[in-house]
Amino acid sequence: MSQLDHRPTPPADVLIKGAHVLDPRAGLDARLDVLVRNGEIAEIGTNLESADVEVIDGEGKHLFPGFVDPHVHLRTPGQEHKEDLDSGTRSAAAGGFVAVVAMPNTSPTVDSAPILRSLREAARREARVPVGFMAAVTTGLQGEALTEMAELMEAGAIGFTDDGKPVHRAGLLRKALQYQKLAGGIIALHEEDPTLSGKGVVHEGEVSARLGLEGIPSISESTLIARDAAIARYEGGRIHIQHLSARESVEAIAEAKARGVKITCEASPHHLTLTDQALLAKLDTRLKMNPPLRTEDDRQALIDGLRTGTIDCIATDHAPHAREEKEVPFEEAPMGTTGLETAFAAVYTELVKPGVLPLALVVEKLSAGAALMDLPTPEIRVGRPADLVLIDLEATWEVGEAGYESRSENSCFAGRTLSGRVLTTIAAGGIVYRERAFSVVSA
Numbered sequence: 001m002s003q004l005d006h007r008p009t010p011p012a013d014v015l016i017k018g019a020h021v022l023d024p025r026a027g028l029d030a031r032l033d034v035l036v037r038n039g040e041i042a043e044i045g046t047n048l049e050s051a052d053v054e055v056i057d058g059e060g061k062h063l064f065p066g067f068v069d070p071h072v073h074l075r076t077p078g079q080e081h082k083e084d085l086d087s088g089t090r091s092a093a094a095g096g097f098v099a100v101v102a103m104p105n106t107s108p109t110v111d112s113a114p115i116l117r118s119l120r121e122a123a124r125r126e127a128r129v130p131v132g133f134m135a136a137v138t139t140g141l142q143g144e145a146l147t148e149m150a151e152l153m154e155a156g157a158i159g160f161t162d163d164g165k166p167v168h169r170a171g172l173l174r175k176a177l178q179y180q181k182l183a184g185g186i187i188a189l190h191e192e193d194p195t196l197s198g199k200g201v202v203h204e205g206e207v208s209a210r211l212g213l214e215g216i217p218s219i220s221e222s223t224l225i226a227r228d229a230a231i232a233r234y235e236g237g238r239i240h241i242q243h244l245s246a247r248e249s250v251e252a253i254a255e256a257k258a259r260g261v262k263i264t265c266e267a268s269p270h271h272l273t274l275t276d277q278a279l280l281a282k283l284d285t286r287l288k289m290n291p292p293l294r295t296e297d298d299r300q301a302l303i304d305g306l307r308t309g310t311i312d313c314i315a316t317d318h319a320p321h322a323r324e325e326k327e328v329p330f331e332e333a334p335m336g337t338t339g340l341e342t343a344f345a346a347v348y349t350e351l352v353k354p355g356v357l358p359l360a361l362v363v364e365k366l367s368a369g370a371a372l373m374d375l376p377t378p379e380i381r382v383g384r385p386a387d388l389v390l391i392d393l394e395a396t397w398e399v400g401e402a403g404y405e406s407r408s409e410n411s412c413f414a415g416r417t418l419s420g421r422v423l424t425t426i427a428a429g430g431i432v433y434r435e436r437a438f439s440v441v442s443a
C-alpha cells in the first residue's frame, strides 16, 4: 500500500522525441525517444513512431527521472496563507519534482492518526504530485512525550521528525529508536542544540560580527549530530540528518558512516550555492533560514560531501512564509526560504555549469531522497510508471520575475538569473506541469 497520495490525473500517452535522456541508475546517457503509454514507460529507443499519441519535441532538451524531495513544508493544516497542498505541489511540479515528503510542524501538529488520515484524504483531492507525510516524534513537537508511532505508521506515515526543532532529550530519541524497531519508519532529525544556537539569526563568524547580529555556531549542529549518531549506533536505529550546513557536520556524518551507523543526510540547494557573504551585500530576510547560510569553507565541504557520497541527497527544505511575515526587521523575521521551483536551476547554474559537479551526479542526488524515505526511486525503464522531467538547460530566467506557483515568494534566489527551465513534468504517469509563459531573458 502506497504511503503517497495525490489527486488522480489522467494517464499520459506521449512520445518524447529526441531528448538527451540521462538516468545514471538506468545506465542511460544518450539521445533517445521515450514512449509513454497509459502512464507507463512503454518503449525507449530511436526513431520511435506512434500515431495516436501526443508528440513532445525533446530536441536539444534533457529528459531526467523526476526529482523527489524528502523535506518540504506545505503548511497544511493551519497555515494556508503561506502554502497549501495545491499550491505547494504545483510548486513541486514546476520544479520537476514527482513526489515530496511534507513535514509535520503544522497547526495542529501531525501527531495523531486521525490528523494524518484527514491530511491524506485532503491530498487525494488536492495534491498535484504524490505527497507523503511525516509525523511528529513528540506530541505537539513539545519534546516531552512520544507520539503513537506504530499507529501513525499504520495510518501511512513515512516516518518521524520534530523538524523545526531538535529532539533535545537524548533519552527520548533513544526511546523513539527502540519503537522504530517495532514500528519501522525513518527518524529524520533537525540538529541544533538550543543552548548553543541561543537567539542567533545568522552563522556565527566574521559576518555576524561585522553586522552586529547574534550568531548560530556550527557546533550547534555538529555536536548534536555526533550525539544522535552515537545513540543510533547503540540502539541499532536508523536516522536521517536534515539540512546539513557546516563542515563539522559533514565530518561527523563521515565518522558515523565509517563506524557503520545507519545514518543518511541531505543538503539544500541554498547551502550548496550561497554563503553568509550574501548578507553583507543586502540584509535580506529571504536569506534568513535555519540552519543559516555559512561560510565558503562550509559550502565547499558540502559539495565535497555530495561528491564522495557522505551526503546522500539534495532536499530543498521548501519553507514558505507570507510576504508580511518576512517584511519585518531581520532579527524578527521567520526563518526559511522557498526552494522547489529553483532547486534544479540553482544547483545546475552554480555547480554543474562551472564544472564543479557532474550533471549525472546532481540528477541522481535530486531523487536519491526517495530510497532514504523507503519510497520507490523514479527510473527511466520500460514498465515503470512515468516519472519524468523535461528540462531546457540552455534557457535562462530571472527568479520571481514571472511570479511563483508557490503561494509565498520568499525565495533566497529572487532576482538571480538561472539556467535550466523545467518544460514538462510527468508524475505517477500523468502530465502535471507544462511550462508557463515565463519570459526568457536570453536563450
Ligand SMILES: [Zn+2]
Pocket: 163, 164, 165, 190, 242, 243, 290, 291
Ligand atoms: Zn529544520
Ligand SMILES: [Zn+2]
Pocket: 071, 072, 073, 103, 163, 164, 317, 319
Ligand atoms: Zn524543514
